[in-house]
Amino acid sequence: MSDFSFDRLRRFPDVEADNLFAVDASDRLILDEAAGVLAGAGAGEVVVIEDRYGALTLGAAALAGARGIRVHQDALSGEMALSLNAADAGLAETYRSLDLGEELLANARVVLMQLPRSLAALDEYADAIRRFAAPDVLVIAGGRIKHMTPAMNEVLRRHFGELRVSPARQKSRILRAQAPISTETQAAVSTWPISVTYADLGLTVCAHGAAFAGATIDIGTRYLLEFVDRMTTDARSAIDLGCGTGVLAAALARRRPALRVIATDQSAAAVASAQGTMVANAIADRVTVVRDDALQSQAAASADLIVLNPPFHIGSSVHAGIALKLFEDAGRVLQPSGELWTVWNTHLGYRPALTRLVGPTHQVGRNAKFTVTVSTGR
Structure with missing residues (x-):
C-alpha cells in the first residue's frame, strides 16, 4: 500500500x-x-x-x-x-x-x-x-x-x-x-549534439540542449582559461568540477598530455556533451567523464588540482547552497597543498567560504565582472 x-x-x-x-x-x-x-x-x-x-x-x-x-x-x-x-x-x-x-x-x-x-x-x-x-x-x-x-x-x-x-x-x-510531425517531412536523425569550433582556443565544443551555455563558452569559463598555464604546474591529476560541456577539462588535457583529468557534472546533458567534446578534440583517452553528485564518487585527498566555475542558482532560485556544497566536496577531495582554482561573480564574495571550506584563499585575477581565486588544500 x-x-x-x-x-x-x-x-x-x-x-x-x-x-x-x-x-x-x-x-x-x-x-x-x-x-x-x-x-x-x-x-x-x-x-x-x-x-x-x-x-x-x-x-x-x-x-x-x-x-x-x-x-x-x-x-x-x-x-x-x-x-x-x-x-x-x-x-x-x-x-x-x-x-x-x-x-x-x-x-x-x-x-x-x-x-x-x-x-x-x-x-x-x-x-x-x-x-x-x-x-x-x-x-x-x-x-x-x-x-x-x-x-x-x-x-x-x-x-x-x-x-x-x-x-x-x-x-x-x-x-x-x-x-x-512525420519523419517523412522532418529529419529522422537528431541534430543534437551541436558543435562549434573556437579557432582562438584550438577547441571544438559539443553541446546537448540542456547543457549550460550550450556550445558557447560562458565568459566566466573563458576568463578562467587565461590562467590554465599557471595552475599547479606539477599536478598529476586534475578534476573539472561541474564541467558542463568540458571546456576546462579539454583545455587542461590538450596543454598537458601527461595529466590525468576527470570531468564531472550531475547533468546528464553536460556529461553527454563533455564526452562529445573529448572525442571531437581527440582526447577521449585522457579525460574520464563522470556523472556525479558533486564529488561523491571521488576519494578524499585524491586530486592535485580542481577547477571550478560554480553555478549561483538552484533551478530558478538564486542561492549559494550549490556552490557551498561544491566547495565543501572540493576541500575533501583536494590533496594537502593541492589547489582549487575558482572563478566567480565578484559580487558573490565567495572568498571567506572558500577559506573556511577548502583552505587559504587568495585572489589571482579580477576583471569587470569576475574574480579568480586559488585555494590551497589543508
Missing part, C-alpha cells in the same frame, strides 16, 4: 532550505490535466521528463495507478531524490530511470513534462518524442508562468501538428502537444 503525500516529498540530496520546495502548483496542474489520459494508459505507456524531485512520477503512480513509468531527469540530484521519495512512499517498483533516447520513449502514449528553462533543451526533448513516441502521443507540459515564454510554443510547433495552451491556474500553465 502506497503512503504517498506531496507534503512528504524532499529535495535531498539536493540543497534544502525554507524557500526551496520539492513540489509546486505546476506539478499538481500537470497531474490534474493528465488524470483522464493516465487512467486509460497501459503499463509502460507513460513517460515523465524533467520531474524535479518525483512529484510527477509518484503522483502518476499513486493517484492514477500508472505502472512501468519511464523517467528522464537531467539532474542526478533529482534522480536520487526521486529514488528516496519513491522508497519512502512504497512506490520504488513503479518506474525506472533512463537516458534520453529510444528506450525512454518508444511507443509512449502519454508524456508528462516540467518545461525546462532552456529552449534548446525543450527542442531536444520534443525532437526525441517526435521521433520515438507513438503516433497518438499526448505531451502535457507545464511550468510557472513567470518562466514560460511564447518561444516555447514555437519550439513545440516545430515538432507537433497540434498545440493547445491552457488557462492559467495558481500562476501555472499547461501546453498540450500532439500529432507529432
Whole structure:
C-alpha cells in the first residue's frame, strides 16, 4: 500500500532550505490535466521528463495507478531524490530511470513534462518524442508562468501538428502537444549534439540542449582559461568540477598530455556533451567523464588540482547552497597543498567560504565582472 503525500516529498540530496520546495502548483496542474489520459494508459505507456524531485512520477503512480513509468531527469540530484521519495512512499517498483533516447520513449502514449528553462533543451526533448513516441502521443507540459515564454510554443510547433495552451491556474500553465510531425517531412536523425569550433582556443565544443551555455563558452569559463598555464604546474591529476560541456577539462588535457583529468557534472546533458567534446578534440583517452553528485564518487585527498566555475542558482532560485556544497566536496577531495582554482561573480564574495571550506584563499585575477581565486588544500 502506497503512503504517498506531496507534503512528504524532499529535495535531498539536493540543497534544502525554507524557500526551496520539492513540489509546486505546476506539478499538481500537470497531474490534474493528465488524470483522464493516465487512467486509460497501459503499463509502460507513460513517460515523465524533467520531474524535479518525483512529484510527477509518484503522483502518476499513486493517484492514477500508472505502472512501468519511464523517467528522464537531467539532474542526478533529482534522480536520487526521486529514488528516496519513491522508497519512502512504497512506490520504488513503479518506474525506472533512463537516458534520453529510444528506450525512454518508444511507443509512449502519454508524456508528462516540467518545461525546462532552456529552449534548446525543450527542442531536444520534443525532437526525441517526435521521433520515438507513438503516433497518438499526448505531451502535457507545464511550468510557472513567470518562466514560460511564447518561444516555447514555437519550439513545440516545430515538432507537433497540434498545440493547445491552457488557462492559467495558481500562476501555472499547461501546453498540450500532439500529432507529432512525420519523419517523412522532418529529419529522422537528431541534430543534437551541436558543435562549434573556437579557432582562438584550438577547441571544438559539443553541446546537448540542456547543457549550460550550450556550445558557447560562458565568459566566466573563458576568463578562467587565461590562467590554465599557471595552475599547479606539477599536478598529476586534475578534476573539472561541474564541467558542463568540458571546456576546462579539454583545455587542461590538450596543454598537458601527461595529466590525468576527470570531468564531472550531475547533468546528464553536460556529461553527454563533455564526452562529445573529448572525442571531437581527440582526447577521449585522457579525460574520464563522470556523472556525479558533486564529488561523491571521488576519494578524499585524491586530486592535485580542481577547477571550478560554480553555478549561483538552484533551478530558478538564486542561492549559494550549490556552490557551498561544491566547495565543501572540493576541500575533501583536494590533496594537502593541492589547489582549487575558482572563478566567480565578484559580487558573490565567495572568498571567506572558500577559506573556511577548502583552505587559504587568495585572489589571482579580477576583471569587470569576475574574480579568480586559488585555494590551497589543508
